[in-house]
Amino acid sequence: MxxxxxxxxxxxxxxxxxxxxxxxxxxxxxxxxxxxxxxxxxxxxxxxxxxxxxxxxxxxxxxxxxxxxxxxxxxxxxxxxxxxxxxxxxxxxxxxxxxxxxxxxxxxxxxxxxxxxxxxxxxxxxxxxxxxxxxxxxxxxxxxxxxxxxxxxxxxxxxxxxxxxxxxxxxxxxQEDENQRRLYRALFGSVEALIQYQSDQEMQQSLCASLTNDTIFSAAWIGRPGPDDYFEVMAKSGVGARQIIEARPRLTQAEDAPIIVRAWRTGQTVLSNDTLSDASLHHWHALFTKNRWLSLLATPIRRGEELWAVLVLASPRTDTFDEDTLGLCLRVAALLSRTLEEHDLKLRIHALQMEDSQLARTDSLTGLPNRLALEEYLPKAMARAERHERVVALGMIDLDDFKPVNDQYGHEQGDILLQELAQRLCHKIRESNYVARLGGDEFVVVFEDLDESQVQHELGSALARLHQAVESPFYLEGPEGGVMIDMTMGVVLYPGDAETPEELMRKADAAMYHAKLRKHERVQWWVLGSVPMEEPAPEGPFDPFGSEAQFLLSLVQPHLEQVTDEFTRSFYEDMERDENTLE
The missing domain is CATH 3.30.450.40 (GAF domain)
Incomplete structure (x- = not known):
């Protein structure tokens, strides 16, 4: 276990x-x-x-x-x-x-x-x-x-x-049966209070209430010094406990300081089994008489390695704190300390889990949500749209002319451009909308709460504002300084274009690819997937120098570049070897 x-x-x-x-x-x-x-x-x-x-x-x-x-x-x-x-x-x-x-x-x-x-x-x-x-x-x-x-x-x-x-x-x-049972009742109630409650305040208040519920104690409170060195009451219960708030003991080095002050100052349990005969407590005799606090005990509460507070218990009888009762009080204090430490540990574990969860859903380069976060977000956005009878638009973005940036400036500068672009995109959308990075130079933007009758107008305004993110240069360390790029977006709608998150992503990607193929002919940087596409013209002869050929070449160019040098070197080595053989 x-x-x-x-x-x-x-x-x-x-x-x-x-x-x-x-x-x-x-x-x-x-x-x-x-x-x-x-x-x-x-x-x-x-x-x-x-x-x-x-x-x-x-x-x-x-x-x-x-x-x-x-x-x-x-x-x-x-x-x-x-x-x-x-x-x-x-x-x-x-x-x-x-x-x-x-x-x-x-x-x-x-x-x-x-x-x-x-x-x-x-x-x-x-x-x-x-x-x-x-x-x-x-x-x-x-x-x-x-x-x-x-x-x-x-x-x-x-x-x-x-x-x-x-x-x-x-x-x-x-011992006397009734007193013994009341003593056990106090400990039983304390354990139950510490098990049942989660927050610090509830735990402390419930503990004080249980210690004074038909037990040998008439009052219980927990306090600690505030910034002004006066004790603040964090929880209280029983006869006269409210008056402690008014009295507010002060942290002092005096020998006749209240026992809560002495317990805090020494870090040790302090008790008096006859308060009215205790000369060191003469300043408080009137309060003790009024509330019949004839025995008092103050015991420190630790939280981890630090002194955290003091638990004070009062009884209407003298000589209350014998060995059994003192042992019970120390056990209650130890249980409270242990429970607070476990509560802190659970909070730390929860915080670490939340941090790990956040890291798993965050793109490490840009700080934007990643694909996992988008996959969790999108179904909720679609459910909100259905519930409020609104429209959600999902836009898939791919950057234009980004590869030459990496080639000319290096991947480190390319990463800097992506980071700055992520910030610009976030600044160009409303708080209710969403930007994520899928990887490479692919981004996704989700627009929520669109009016079905005004979708194209609202989208047009939002996308014009979004495009401003690439309308000013990116300043990188390199030969030319300011760099201009563009982007292509495919947009689809829910409801209308797709019924599931996966279908939305797939159709947005297809719309973006379609726009990418025709980027030299298009009149705007985005294409709406719900707009019927023109019927494809009958296939004619393939133009090896046309736009489609150029696009296909751009897809294989990175792979060709990796083998070009090796191919050239191997080609000339073979030629030289053949010439030597002929000689």
Whole structure:
């Protein structure tokens, strides 16, 4: 599973577990759900959750896919330096990763069990309530190997969820049920808010609302310093949150600065479990009294590597922020930071995709839309014409006398001419019209929103304006400086001349070719394909010096030029060889 998909799956699964805890579901069934989820991500491993009993021994609480004999073999485990991965977690009070059980001394006390069940590796993570270790979460495999960074993240997340479940499974660890459920409800609502919304503002506002919806918190807000060093409230919810906007804490170095300022200044979580007794907050006692903010916490929110904002939570009770609550608040802040980073990553990926898409549809030489872009644009233009009962005209352009420019000035200067021509064409059409380059010296112009009864008049005006693009010289680096070229266009209409984009392009190309053949005889530089063509005259003798012969010669001339030099050299070499032979 890819990192982004794993993170999203973990967030959805965490929501499910937290919601179940808030509803009072049995801890054992939830422990089994966590194991099954871990195994769905790593199907080659067996997940297990252990709990430390009152005698300090490890009992297996859940291992849904382990054989009963295996569970029995590892139950009632006494922790120690050779008591396997889980026994070492309790003994050392830290994660233990064993990637090669047969050769690792930490499994010496369990060597028989490991060989019987052919266990090769076991990764075990501590499950805590605050600083106290209350259990383990482990992934055991029949193959050797250490966990990847993503797999370690999975272990950490499952161990955190296991901690919440284990607290419910031990009577001596239970707190007051209602407060505990409200605490989980706050975390569940936070995760749901971060999953559900896409924009920054919606995400922040929904998060603040969820943190104050029937939870232990009476107010929540997110703020950051503005250009004037006064904190701007980006999202808020709960009792008295609006007054923060009016109070506007200021970024200062004073020791009695508000806790949101201290959290921003230090980049650390700052809290007060009795605000009215906290002398460093005396400037704000009136506000705290009015809104019954008796406990306050401010924790930084990072976005990437930068400090981005501060999340502030208020409670109507003193001593609210014990180890469990503090851990929840830090988890919410971490979730928000991670979600914002993923949101930024998606935006960057989307921007790159848009950039790649644009590049794929842009002619690299002129910056005009290319053939792919035209193929996507044309059906939409035709649909608009049909919807509004208007006419679309498509003109295929081919430049006249462009090849001599390349021959005399070089292809680099020819490219410069094409670039300038592209700019001129764009300046000579309306914004609603469209210019694309197909390649070489071929361009396409699309005219939209033409009146069917005035098509030829409107086209005549538009094309006269378009032709101005070649009525002034192009100044290139070369012997003559200013260069004049002309162009030929074939124009077809929709509806009328064609019914599909492909047919429009084909007929426009045919009309342009027809005009090109008769460019020395025509009275205008474009021909409208919808105008009936004259009946061809009966074929007479082919004139080898006529216009058609000249046009056909112009088509093959580039190929002839490539072989002329080689032919001439070879011809004279053969003649010289024949003369030497005769002598």
């Amino acid at each position: 890819k990192e982004e998909g794993l993170h999203l799956a973990l967030m959805h699964f965490s929501t499910r577990i937290l919601q179940s805890l808030a509803q009072g579901e049995q801890a054992v069934s939830l422990a089994e759900e966590i194991c099954v989820f871990a195994e769905s991500v790593l199907p080659e491993r067996i997940a297990s959750m252990g709990i430390v009993d009152e005698n300090g021994r490890l009992q297996i609480l859940a291992a849904p896919h382990a054989p009963p004999e295996l569970i029995q073999a590892f139950s009632d485990l006494i922790p120690g330096p050779h008591a396997g991965s889980c026994g070492n977690v309790i003994y050392r009070q830290e994660p233990v990763v064993v990637g090669d059980i047969p050769r690792d001394s930490r499994w010496d006390d369990l060597r028989v069990q490991a060989e019987t069940w052919q266990l090769k590796s076991c990764w075990s993570w501590p499950v805590r309530k605050g600083k106290r270790l209350i259990g383990t979460f482990a992934l055991t495999g029949l193959v050797e190997g250490d966990p990847s960074a993503d797999q370690i993240g999975l272990l950490e997340s499952c161990a955190a969820l296991a901690g919440m479940v284990l607290i419910h499974s031990l009577p001596l660890l239970r």
